Amino acid sequence: MASETVHNGHERMEFQAEVKELLDIVINSLYTDREIFLRELISNATDALEKFRYLNITEKDIADPDLPLEITIEVDDQNKTITVGDTGVGMTGDELVVNLGTIAHSGSRSFFRQLAENSRKDLNLIGQFGVGFYSAFMVAKKVKVLTSSYRSGAEGVEWISDGSGGYTIGVAEGLPRGTRIVLELKEDAEQFASTGAVKDIIKRYSNFVPFPILLDGEKVNTVQAVWTRNKNEIKDEEYTEFYKFIANAFDEPVYRMHFSVDAPLAINALLFVPDENMERFGFGKLDSGVHLYCRKVLIQQSADGLLPEWLRFVKGVVDSEDIPLNISRETMQDSALVAKIRRVITGRFLKFLGEQAKADPEKYAKFWETFGIFLKEGAASDFTRGKDIAPLLRFASSRSPAGEYVSLDQYVERMPENQKHIYYINGPTREVIEAGPYLEVFRTRDMEVLYTHEPVDDFVLNKLAEYRDKKLVSADQAELGLPEEDKEASEDEKLDGLDLKNLMAWMKQTLGERVSEIRESKRLVESPAVLINLDENFTSSMQRVFQTMNNDAASIGQKALEINPSHGLIKGLEALRQKDEEFAGLAVEQIYDNALIAAGLANDSRDMVNRMYRILERALHKDEVK
């Protein structure tokens, strides 16, 4: 099966099963974007050079210290080969076996499963799954890797494979530090042995690689740390191209923030907000997208801790001269220095978002729809930043049309003077909220209520507790603190006095422990009854979450049932109780269940359906009962 012969002591080795499976897909499928193999090899060369540049500072005894740090690409149109070389860290024989014969990342498995199942093969993301090297086999019938580690005295190694099953590996004499990868091109991939075509590909994908790329001896890329240049001299296209390069992305960034500060730390940062939230596509939790540099030297890729976790959708680079180059990567995340950088950048970034929201509210609304969930996560989990995030939050509202958002500032600014609190209510949709009983009192008084649709919103608002000295109050709370109103209307038509008292006592008896009390409602207009929360740190939407977690209706917390004594049903109920207590009992049960539904807390409708039939039956035989 193996096409190469095992010569002068070279050993034949098998690929790990996962690698075989991946290579099988890579070799035997047709792809549209085969040129990305070059981006992947250049990206690996860049990583190797970045690692070397770092180790060269922190370690002694390094092989070939005077070699220039660069990537060389040679095409041979006669022999149909393309060679990608670098003077980076190189690999020892053992490292080769692990790095190019096994797959370490667990995520890569699901990636190639997906590839295998999909008829439209898109290998574009291969690099993000940590298996970019194998894309070489899309275009090559044979791949030869010649490499020598940066450790002085390291022995050179040669690795050869045709991608089917295994590879040979053995000693190679006289190699300089770094790696050379020679691809013998397949017949249908011979265009990659043309200088012109290869140059285009490099320009397209790898223009911002921070090392010279020499194609047949000529430098073809723009080697620059964009972030260290003067803002005014950078064109939009250059920024976008740089974003695509560092984020491995294909979209256009929505926002970009480029800033530098000298105190308390010298920081130069260039941050981008992508167009898409990849977590929405089921990619799992994103890794940090910000790379840490010190004076243009990459210290850590996807550096954890540079930004808080809830800003993990942000891409970019942070360069700080104050980072000691020999800082250990393990301790960096916990270092006080990184915490300081995080504080500065987070503050600047939130301020930046605030400015953007002001400058172009529509654009910000789009950003909010895509990334708002991360800001909510921040407001709910990061107590040092809740106050800074609050003005950036957006909500649907009873005062604004569907699809438009309101900020807390807008709400506060148009509040009538006698209104003390900010009100919100949770429900799955605008329609459900507006049909429910909680909004009634606000509608009659023409007061604005914010609509929240996710349980996390209630956690956020509960955590914030107040905004600009106004308390944030869920409209399903017992104490709404509404401004006093002159009472006049329909006082005479209410059920009151002893009748009301008796009815409430009897209702409590009928409902038992399901409610803590029955109270006369000051808020209801059209509905007969409503469930309210006695614990003000616990809204119904939060309870719904606990209910699903515990699958237990008993965990819904302290509730009171408020009844509306002006409502025909309540007025009639006391009369019915005198005549037919059993029927009245059924009605009370049903009123309670309806209130549960309005609160979004009903999770078992079996009893209710049976009861409904009994009520209907009673209603049909009403005259006979008399």
Ligand code: ADP
């Ligand atoms: P990734 O780059 O995401 O780790 P790859 O499949 O592209 O995945 O590469 C696998 C590994 O092989 C790299 O992590 C690196 O250790 C090693 N490697 C690949 N190319 C080179 C190179 N030019 N120099 C040194 N090491 C390399």
Ligand code: MG
């Ligand atoms: Mg790679």
